[in-house]
Amino acid sequence: MMIGIMSDSHDNFPGVIRALEIFHERNVEMILHAGDVIAPGMRYAFEHSEADLRLVYGNNDGDRVGLKRDFARVGGKFLDDFGEIEVDGLKIALLHGTYEPVVQGLVEGGRYDVVIRGHNHHFAVQRGETLLINPGEVWGHFTGRKTVALLDTETLDAEIVSMGTCPSIEDLTGLRPS
Ligand code: NI
Numbered sequence: 001m002m003i004g005i006m007s008d009s010h011d012n013f014p015g016v017i018r019a020l021e022i023f024h025e026r027n028v029e030m031i032l033h034a035g036d037v038i039a040p041g042m043r044y045a046f047e048h049s050e051a052d053l054r055l056v057y058g059n060n061d062g063d064r065v066g067l068k069r070d071f072a073r074v075g076g077k078f079l080d081d082f083g084e085i086e087v088d089g090l091k092i093a094l095l096h097g098t099y100e101p102v103v104q105g106l107v108e109g110g111r112y113d114v115v116i117r118g119h120n121h122h123f124a125v126q127r128g129e130t131l132l133i134n135p136g137e138v139w140g141h142f143t144g145r146k147t148v149a150l151l152d153t154e155t156l157d158a159e160i161v162s163m164g165t166c167p168s169i170e171d172l173t174g175l176r177p178s
Contacts, residue, residue, distance in 0.1 A: 007118025035096030144168030
């Protein structure tokens with residue numbers, strides 16, 4: 001099965017629409033969102049998606065009640081702060097990744113085949129006993145790059161897919177975000 005992975009959408013509605021187009025083209029059956037959707041109204045972007053959508057909260061997701069309620073209307077399931085997903089014999093951990101030692105502990109602990117995290121907005125695929133995937137950001141303005149990821153559960157192939165560039169915070173303000 002193909003899993004579409006995205007994170008840190010930060011209210012980028014067109015970005016989510018583009019991500020869903022890519023997922024549709026690639027026959028994605030499950031979508032995992034690793035936090036920071038932000039507004040409950042972002043669920044409208046998922047109105048026509050038939051993929052099984054699971055999400056966790058990020059540190060910027062303020063209206064948790066509204067997010068859970070509104071995403072349920074499009075079949076989306078919020079797994080609170082931490083998701084454990086079993087699919088095709090794989091154990092997947094899904095979390096925003098606000099705390100680095102927690103992410104590292106999950107990767108090193110051997111309990112999961114795949115750990116999916118976001119938060120730092122930098123895409124990464126790290127191979128080891130546990131596969132770590134950070135899809136980067138749908139928002140784009142932190143790094144200047146909009147990306148999502150794809151995971152094939154049969155081959156464990158993980159791919160970062162570019163959705164283009166945009167002005168970064170540094171381009172717009174001269175400030176380097178930390
Ligand atoms: Ni975050």
